[in-house]
Amino acid sequence: MPWLKNLIKISKTISNQSSSYNKSITPLASPLLTQFLQFTKQYSTNHHVVGLEATKSDQKPRIVVLGSGWAGCRLMKDIDTNIYDVVCVSPRNHMVFTPLLASTCVGTLEFRSVAEPIGRIQPAVSTQPTSYFFLANCNAIDFDNHMIQCQTVTEGVETLEPWNFNVSYDKLVIASGAHALTFGIKGVNEHATFLREVHHAQEIRRKLLLNLMLSDVPGVSEEEKRRLLHCVVVGGGPTGVEFSGELSDFILKDVHQRYAHVKDYIHVTLIEANEILSSFDDRLRVYATKQLTKSGVRLVRGLVQDVQPEKIILSDGTNVPYGLLVWSTGVGPSPFVNSLDIPKAKGRIGIDEWLRVPSVQDVYSIGDCSGFLESTGRQVLPALAQVAERQGKYLASLLNKVGKEGGGHANCAQNINLGDPFVYKHLGSMATIGRYKALVDLRESKDAKGVSLAGFTSFFVWRSAYLTRVVSWRNKLYVLINWLTTLVFGRDISRI
Amino acid sequence: MPWLKNLIKISKTISNQSSSYNKSITPLASPLLTQFLQFTKQYSTNHHVVGLEATKSDQKPRIVVLGSGWAGCRLMKDIDTNIYDVVCVSPRNHMVFTPLLASTCVGTLEFRSVAEPIGRIQPAVSTQPTSYFFLANCNAIDFDNHMIQCQTVTEGVETLEPWNFNVSYDKLVIASGAHALTFGIKGVNEHATFLREVHHAQEIRRKLLLNLMLSDVPGVSEEEKRRLLHCVVVGGGPTGVEFSGELSDFILKDVHQRYAHVKDYIHVTLIEANEILSSFDDRLRVYATKQLTKSGVRLVRGLVQDVQPEKIILSDGTNVPYGLLVWSTGVGPSPFVNSLDIPKAKGRIGIDEWLRVPSVQDVYSIGDCSGFLESTGRQVLPALAQVAERQGKYLASLLNKVGKEGGGHANCAQNINLGDPFVYKHLGSMATIGRYKALVDLRESKDAKGVSLAGFTSFFVWRSAYLTRVVSWRNKLYVLINWLTTLVFGRDISRI
Numbered sequence: 001m002p003w004l005k006n007l008i009k010i011s012k013t014i015s016n017q018s019s020s021y022n023k024s025i026t027p028l029a030s031p032l033l034t035q036f037l038q039f040t041k042q043y044s045t046n047h048h049v050v051g052l053e054a055t056k057s058d059q060k061p062r063i064v065v066l067g068s069g070w071a072g073c074r075l076m077k078d079i080d081t082n083i084y085d086v087v088c089v090s091p092r093n094h095m096v097f098t099p100l101l102a103s104t105c106v107g108t109l110e111f112r113s114v115a116e117p118i119g120r121i122q123p124a125v126s127t128q129p130t131s132y133f134f135l136a137n138c139n140a141i142d143f144d145n146h147m148i149q150c151q152t153v154t155e156g157v158e159t160l161e162p163w164n165f166n167v168s169y170d171k172l173v174i175a176s177g178a179h180a181l182t183f184g185i186k187g188v189n190e191h192a193t194f195l196r197e198v199h200h201a202q203e204i205r206r207k208l209l210l211n212l213m214l215s216d217v218p219g220v221s222e223e224e225k226r227r228l229l230h231c232v233v234v235g236g237g238p239t240g241v242e243f244s245g246e247l248s249d250f251i252l253k254d255v256h257q258r259y260a261h262v263k264d265y266i267h268v269t270l271i272e273a274n275e276i277l278s279s280f281d282d283r284l285r286v287y288a289t290k291q292l293t294k295s296g297v298r299l300v301r302g303l304v305q306d307v308q309p310e311k312i313i314l315s316d317g318t319n320v321p322y323g324l325l326v327w328s329t330g331v332g333p334s335p336f337v338n339s340l341d342i343p344k345a346k347g348r349i350g351i352d353e354w355l356r357v358p359s360v361q362d363v364y365s366i367g368d369c370s371g372f373l374e375s376t377g378r379q380v381l382p383a384l385a386q387v388a389e390r391q392g393k394y395l396a397s398l399l400n401k402v403g404k405e406g407g408g409h410a411n412c413a414q415n416i417n418l419g420d421p422f423v424y425k426h427l428g429s430m431a432t433i434g435r436y437k438a439l440v441d442l443r444e445s446k447d448a449k450g451v452s453l454a455g456f457t458s459f460f461v462w463r464s465a466y467l468t469r470v471v472s473w474r475n476k477l478y479v480l481i482n483w484l485t486t487l488v489f490g491r492d493i494s495r496i
Numbered sequence: 497m498p499w500l501k502n503l504i505k506i507s508k509t510i511s512n513q514s515s516s517y518n519k520s521i522t523p524l525a526s527p528l529l530t531q532f533l534q535f536t537k538q539y540s541t542n543h544h545v546v547g548l549e550a551t552k553s554d555q556k557p558r559i560v561v562l563g564s565g566w567a568g569c570r571l572m573k574d575i576d577t578n579i580y581d582v583v584c585v586s587p588r589n590h591m592v593f594t595p596l597l598a599s600t601c602v603g604t605l606e607f608r609s610v611a612e613p614i615g616r617i618q619p620a621v622s623t624q625p626t627s628y629f630f631l632a633n634c635n636a637i638d639f640d641n642h643m644i645q646c647q648t649v650t651e652g653v654e655t656l657e658p659w660n661f662n663v664s665y666d667k668l669v670i671a672s673g674a675h676a677l678t679f680g681i682k683g684v685n686e687h688a689t690f691l692r693e694v695h696h697a698q699e700i701r702r703k704l705l706l707n708l709m710l711s712d713v714p715g716v717s718e719e720e721k722r723r724l725l726h727c728v729v730v731g732g733g734p735t736g737v738e739f740s741g742e743l744s745d746f747i748l749k750d751v752h753q754r755y756a757h758v759k760d761y762i763h764v765t766l767i768e769a770n771e772i773l774s775s776f777d778d779r780l781r782v783y784a785t786k787q788l789t790k791s792g793v794r795l796v797r798g799l800v801q802d803v804q805p806e807k808i809i810l811s812d813g814t815n816v817p818y819g820l821l822v823w824s825t826g827v828g829p830s831p832f833v834n835s836l837d838i839p840k841a842k843g844r845i846g847i848d849e850w851l852r853v854p855s856v857q858d859v860y861s862i863g864d865c866s867g868f869l870e871s872t873g874r875q876v877l878p879a880l881a882q883v884a885e886r887q888g889k890y891l892a893s894l895l896n897k898v899g900k901e902g903g904g905h906a907n908c909a910q911n912i913n914l915g916d917p918f919v920y921k922h923l924g925s926m927a928t929i930g931r932y933k934a935l936v937d938l939r940e941s942k943d944a945k946g947v948s949l950a951g952f953t954s955f956f957v958w959r960s961a962y963l964t965r966v967v968s969w970r971n972k973l974y975v976l977i978n979w980l981t982t983l984v985f986g987r988d989i990s991r992i
Contacts, residue, residue, distance in 0.1 A: 094990035115990040474985040494590035494611040496694040
């Protein structure tokens with residue numbers, strides 16, 4: 001078990017550190033802890049690693065959920081907390097309502113309207129005495145001993161170094177998501193902004209407003225002004241297209257009104273290696289291309305080769321100067337998933353039809369980090385919110401059933417009938433393209449026939465559909481009010 | 497003129513830098529610029545400093561406003577843009593509605609509800625061709641030549657170094673505000689957070705939520721948990737008291753519900769060297785003390801001597817460990833005001849009864865950065881929003897009158913009758929103290945008699961009064977909705 005060796009190393013480092021730091025991480029002097037220390041002693045002596053020990057048969061079994069995205073949050077929402085304790089381990093304390101994230105970059109929606117705190121999705125983690133939310137990353141899993149190793153996220157606190165702790169699980173749900181793909185292109189991580197988290201959207205908004213203001217200050221050349229206000233989006237999937245649409249709306253409505261001095265300098269370019277919106281119906285794709293072009297978005301077919309601080313270089317040698325670069329070329333396996341020594345499916349954690357990781361006991365995986373094993377005869381599902389959410393819902397009901405039948409504790413579910421396997425039925429795809437227009441593609445798959453819509457009706461369907469999906473009533477209200485105030489007063493341009 | 501020497505130094509540095517940088521700041525090739533370069537040549541040769549040249553007699557006169565606080569924004573709002581061009585120079589593009597800022601730290605209100613973009617307050621700066629908002633700091637003023645020297649704020653853009661530019665004025669209004677006082681105590685700037693800007697409130701909120709989450713992770717000692725969750729407020733003026741009240745509300749309502757595991761560890765301590773709310777009526781002060789104590793705020797009479805990363809040390813030797821330290825001990829002159837070579841009043845820019853800086857032509861000063869000269873026989877007014885706002889309003893009407901009578905251009909207002917001098921009448925003071933209670937003191941001065949209220953009625957008066965004062969309809973709506981949703985759903989606890 002290599003991770004245990006690391007654990008020992010880390011613990012030793014900790015015990016060698018200054019006394020004031022030791023003070024801050026001395027273990028809780030509780031009977032629970034004493035038991036836990038005895039439990040961990042079998043792995044290593046003379047160091048302190050604390051955490052949650054294994055549950056006893058007279059205690060509620062513990063479900064540990066890694067991640068707080070669509071999959072993990074839907075699971076937590078539906079888990080029966082009368083049967084299980086829930087422990088969520090994630091580096092962020094909220095779920096992001098990703099389909100509306102692009103709208104927050106330009107102020108159509110506010111950041112908090114698309115963020116749902118975990119405690120609002122599953123109140124047990126904050127109110128039940130033995131359910132928890134831990135702001136941490138999981139670094140390693142000891143499948144044999146039903147235990148994970150975590151490290152806290154202390155970014156923002158100067159006085160605390162991150163520390164390690166262990167959590168024993170009865171059931172483990174790996175829903176830690178995927179990472180943005182950069183295809184190894186140099187400079188992407190340094191100079192581009194992704195669009196996956198709220199802090200990405202905040203960064204984009206701050207940069208955009210700063211560039212708008214700086215380009216209006218005396219002393220900026222014409223060329224530099226054009227560069228500062230050139231917004232380049234790489235990746236023509238729904239996120240890239242929606243962001244381009246939102247940007248062009250922002251330019252046509254708000255920049256023309258509120259940054260009149262520089263309105264003729266701002267431009268949007270969308271770079272895609274293949275077709276934009278490749279998963280959509282041909283007719284919709286043509287419509288989207290026409291609409292985006294009409295709104296002033298320049299569509300460029302090209303392959304990015306190098307990203308530099310002020311320009312990107314395409315494979316045909318073209319230089320594209322930019323002031324804002326948003327990178328949205330899909331997702332791939334995260335370093336954490338890569339580090340796990342279990343069978344994979346296209347780099348993702350391999351699962352069976354019941355979303356279990358078949359090689360180990362009591363471990364499940366859902367969302368973008370998992371994919372059906374080849375042995376299931378099924379295709380790896382696309383990395384979509386609706387797949388993740390449906391899997392979370394299915395797995396919650398499966399685990400509730402297992403728990404009700406007495407299989408909640410570790411190694412106790414072998415003889416329980418799991419019921420029907422998970423079946424995914426695609427409900428369709430949607431994307432806005434700006435100017436109160438959207439695409440709705442209700443075909444079940446790329447090659448199937450079915451209804452597809454484009455235009456204002458689709459836009460209305462898009463907004464209504466997402467409004468009903470926003471998790472909490474509080475955020476439903478805020479999304480609605482944000483939309484109304486944007487319509488009446490325009491977008492908010494304070495750079496805070 | 498020492499600033500001109502500096503200017504030359506800076507310009508020389510710039511012209512020695514790499515060619516790619518030079519490219520980005522080459523001057524605009526316009527006839528205006530040519531004239532300006534000729535104009536600046538009289539000060540220095542062989543370098544390029546660009547900017548706005550002096551207006552001609554057939555052009556609109558230009559008012560330059562330094563700062564975007566209560567004083568500057570009220571002035572800009574009321575300035576007649578048919579008479580004047582307005583140029584605002586400020587390091588932030590919005591006004592902060594400071595009386596409600598404390599509420600944003602714990603999520604009672606959202607950050608954007610208390611920030612008003614300058615372009616919403618005075619649309620001319622973004623729509624009129626010769627009015628501007630410049631995101632910059634003013635570094636020096638050449639009173640003789642009616643010109644200011646500015647430097648852009650480029651924090652957040654890696655590819656641009658800050659650059660200098662000049663702006664000529666016909667009328668200059670210095671409303672650049674004051675700086676937080678630290679009394680030279682070591683460690684305040686490094687470890688404490690002030691509460692004057694939106695980014696301060698954001699920092700406090702992020703820190704508070706992080707500490708709440710970290711203290712719930714296994715491996716934190718009891719002592720460390722108590723430290724992390726000890727919120728210390730230094731300064732018992734209205735800001736310190738209101739923030740303490742908001743914090744105790746947050747603890748009693750939201751922490752008890754949403755951070756139930758650690759609710760018994762969180763405490764608030766308010767440290768004040770003298771009496772809290774010293775400007776308020778005795779009866780109100782007693783009431784506030786009683787209410788705050790009842791809400792769990794520990795009031796400590798003490799003098800801070802040293803601020804260290806994890807604790808503060810009082811003058812009597814007491815160590816106070818803290819997880820969050822908010823510093824709010826009043827304001828004093830800023831380095832910029834100190835650098836100006838003009839007569840001062842208690843360190844502030846000395847002004848006469850018409851808010852003019854009497855030693856120079858066409859310069860006015862309002863808000864926290866200015867004070868009546870001793871020769872006026874008046875007292876320096878307190879650094880309050882209502883003083884600043886009233887001065888802004890008065891000065892706008894004075895300048896509108898001057899402009900209408902043909903005195904708008906530089907050196908043209910000597911023979912114009914300025915009308916009545918500025919007279920300040922204190923309308924009273926208000927402060928919330930948490931738990932839907934507030935203080936309203938309607939006495940004209942500290943020693944006068946008059947009405948004073950405390951309790952829920954005052955709270956209602958407080959909220960109504962401020963709601964009507966919020967500048968835009970958009971933000972009025974958002975403040976109202978924030979209050980309602982906080983009441984119904986509780987405060988938002990996503991750490992974004």
